Amino acid sequence: xxxxxxxxxxxxxxxxxxxxxxxxxxxxxxxxxxxxxxxxxxxxxxxxxxxxxxxxxxxxxxxxxxxxxxxxxxxxxxxxxxxxxxxxxxxxxxxxxxxxxxxxxxxxxxxxxxxxxxxxxxxxxxxxxxxxxxxxxxxxxxxxxxxxxxxxxxxxxxxxxxxxxxxxxxxxxxxxxxxxxxxxxxxxxxxxxxxxxxxxxxxxxxxxxxxxxxxxxxxxxxxxxxxxxxxxxxxxxxxxxxxxxxxxxxxxxxxxxxxxxxxxxxxxxxxxxxxxxxxxxxxxxxxxxxxxxxxxxxxxxxxxxxxxxxxxxxxxxxxxxxxxxxxxxxxxxxxxxxxxxxxxxxxxxxx
Amino acid sequence: xxxxxxxxxxxxxxxxxxxxxxxxxxxxxxxxxxxxxxxxxxxxxxxxxxxxxxxxxxxxxxxxxxxxxxxxxxxxxxxxxxxxxxxxxxxxxxxxxxxxxxxxxxxxxxxxxxxxxxxxxxxxxxxxxxxxxxxxxxxxxxxxxxxxxxxxxxxxxxxxxxxxxxxxxxxxxxxxxxxxxxxxxxxxxxxxxxxxxxxxxxxxxxxxxxxxxxxxxxxxxxxxxxxxxxxxxxxxxxxxxxxxxxxxxxxxxxxxxxxxxxxxxxxxxxxxxxxxxxxxxxxxxxxxxxx
Numbered sequence: 001x002x003x004x005x006x007x008x009x010x011x012x013x014x015x016x017x018x019x020x021x022x023x024x025x026x027x028x029x030x031x032x033x034x035x036x037x038x039x040x041x042x043x044x045x046x047x048x049x050x051x052x053x054x055x056x057x058x059x060x061x062x063x064x065x066x067x068x069x070x071x072x073x074x075x076x077x078x079x080x081x082x083x084x085x086x087x088x089x090x091x092x093x094x095x096x097x098x099x100x101x102x103x104x105x106x107x108x109x110x111x112x113x114x115x116x117x118x119x120x121x122x123x124x125x126x127x128x129x130x131x132x133x134x135x136x137x138x139x140x141x142x143x144x145x146x147x148x149x150x151x152x153x154x155x156x157x158x159x160x161x162x163x164x165x166x167x168x169x170x171x172x173x174x175x176x177x178x179x180x181x182x183x184x185x186x187x188x189x190x191x192x193x194x195x196x197x198x199x200x201x202x203x204x205x206x207x208x209x210x211x212x213x214x215x216x217x218x219x220x221x222x223x224x225x226x227x228x229x230x231x232x233x234x235x236x237x238x239x240x241x242x243x244x245x246x247x248x249x250x251x252x253x254x255x256x257x258x259x260x261x262x263x264x265x266x267x268x269x270x271x272x273x274x275x276x277x278x279x280x281x282x283x284x285x286x287x288x289x290x291x292x293x294x295x296x297x298x299x300x301x302x303x304x305x306x307x308x309x310x311x312x313x314x315x316x317x318x319x320x321x322x323x324x325x326x327x328x329x330x331x332x333x334x335x336x337x338x339x340x341x342x343x344x345x346x347x348x349x350x351x
Numbered sequence: 352x353x354x355x356x357x358x359x360x361x362x363x364x365x366x367x368x369x370x371x372x373x374x375x376x377x378x379x380x381x382x383x384x385x386x387x388x389x390x391x392x393x394x395x396x397x398x399x400x401x402x403x404x405x406x407x408x409x410x411x412x413x414x415x416x417x418x419x420x421x422x423x424x425x426x427x428x429x430x431x432x433x434x435x436x437x438x439x440x441x442x443x444x445x446x447x448x449x450x451x452x453x454x455x456x457x458x459x460x461x462x463x464x465x466x467x468x469x470x471x472x473x474x475x476x477x478x479x480x481x482x483x484x485x486x487x488x489x490x491x492x493x494x495x496x497x498x499x500x501x502x503x504x505x506x507x508x509x510x511x512x513x514x515x516x517x518x519x520x521x522x523x524x525x526x527x528x529x530x531x532x533x534x535x536x537x538x539x540x541x542x543x544x545x546x547x548x549x550x551x552x553x554x555x556x557x558x559x560x561x562x563x564x565x566x567x568x569x570x571x572x573x574x575x576x577x578x579x580x581x582x583x584x585x586x587x588x589x590x591x592x593x594x595x596x597x598x599x600x601x602x603x604x605x606x607x608x609x610x611x612x613x614x615x616x617x618x619x620x621x622x623x624x625x626x627x628x629x630x631x632x633x634x635x636x637x638x639x640x641x642x
Contacts, residue, residue: 073444073447120626127447130386130443130444131386131577131581131626132622134388134619135623138615138616138619142616257455260451260455263451267445308466312462315455315456316459318455319455320456322449323434323449326434326438326452327434327437327449
């Protein structure tokens, strides 16, 4: 890890620190200030977009742990999120548990389901694992919709009360923003630290070469299953937030398309980095909003286009963005950000 | 018992049509090592194209079939140039994502041309009516789609085994370097493979349309065939057909005895069990790689 010009580590604590320099701390404080001020200045619509984006960041952060760090393909992340959303909503509706208990419980339940579908990763990898997770996507949604219909209400929307903390009920966009942003910061911080621990290093070792990792004494079975469990925990937390944020949701919120979006965001952002999921989610959300913004203009300029044609523009753009990134920048926006940071650190010297 | 035989027979014809879609998967996987998750969307586009050509342009059925197959073949051929050629040798995730992006792209074409979730009028060309074998009643369109699917699959296997291009395809499946050194253009062969896979998939889609109508669900039908392809072994041609027949029968039986909803996910349940118990399928080539 290159250090900025003129910065030297003289103590171990300095080498361990996430925030090393004054610039880092200034940026952290700036981020918190921004998060504090943002809901006060933004319109309600933009706040809705950002709230959804923050929830998705948590989900993609989890996906990054299993795909980016551990190298196990997962195309069922949205279904895991559905498990979290439904378990959180049902725990609250049927047992009257508080949101602050529902959220971790939803994470744990999802982690157990994640372990179940992660177990095949012990036997197969690569393409076969991708297919197992793809099947998981369909099977989980089917189980929620049909055999568990008496519990979940099938394809009907499930209503969820808003989260409460003492006297405060989080039911406006501004209040929800603070709640969700708090969780996003917390989960991102946990992911960053996880990547630096022994578990995180094990993940990377298994990703880069599983046989070499096994030879070095890493328990591959445990590592892979743990990666699925942690990723599903993140999905569960994101799902729980989604349930209590939307206050009414259906299984269509967690379709295969959503899973593909998550992987797409991860690829655009950059796999195996913490900043990647954040950048990728922001990029795709921004793109989505831009397309939405230009839709009325498009409709006015080209009156012969039908509604379906205009609404399919987003799909065209998304497909092209994924292909362009995979072909020309497979390491994602995070790599560009790294290049920028490296040159910034050495500034004013060329190298 | 009558119900059982009824289900087995209609399952067999459903499986035979799955087999056509699965052949597309297997063919592309064998020659390029790419798992083409866009197959479902190729089938969707092909089915819509056929319906549009036959009913909206009023072409005769045989011409509509021929044209839609040719157009989809040309599409498959051009897909190889972009985005697939730069992806050769990339990690699995990247390749699968490219095919998924391709699937989204093709779905977007379908949406923008025919409207969102449009249900197409299906030009039926198979004879209506039923035949009775003992107490078992089979509709004629199921019977004929089984026969036609079998004929297409058989013709394809012959093409793959005995024609010059088929031989080149099989050689490419063995290894790209050797084929190149023999003066065969690998990218041309891969393009032909994609074209062949699209053609077979489209004909499967047209046949499925005869059974269940042409709508957005064709994409799901195409994707479900992957269960059969895995069960039979993803790199085995006859395995894919046999696997799909098994999946078709089991799916119909499960739909009949457990509940209709499970039909939609049953191939995926089979897929998970097949991968956990026998990852290389019934007839696939076993590459021992234990970790």
